[in-house]
Ligand code: FES
């Protein structure tokens with residue numbers, strides 16, 4: 687198994703990591719960098735639990751090889767809070783009760799943050815479309831959508 691040395695920025699911090707050729711971005715974040723906020727649900731691109739931002743776009747990190755991320759900018763759920771202050775989206779999802787068992791929450795937060803970054807006033811349809819790749823087994827999508835609308839000021 688070949689190893690590759692890559693450098694990338696994760697949550698604003700430059701990282702230098704040695705990764706095997708077949709290691710996914712998800713495995714690298716969790717196993718090499720200890721960032722366990724990003725969840726492993728299906729490991730096959732179906733559930734969205736592993737969603738992170740890669741160069742500003744939400745991606746399923748279980749479907750991206752770590753070596754592909756040389757030079758990239760990655761943001762995980764750990765990177766949403768700044769200076770001990772939660773992202774307004776994190777505050778809102780707590781307030782609305784959109785965190786249920788919490789397993790899908792990191793991925794939902796990343797998909798929603800990416801949406802709000804490119805479209806600060808999304809319609810309900812656009813919100814639902816943006817999180818359509820994030821499966822919630824607790825199935826309570828309404829409170830999650832409510833949280834995004836709250837931050838967008840479109841409740
Ligand atoms: S763990 Fe990546 S999509 Fe399910």
Ligand code: FES
Nearest residue numbers: 787790822823824
């Ligand atoms: S809150 Fe439980 S899977 Fe979504």
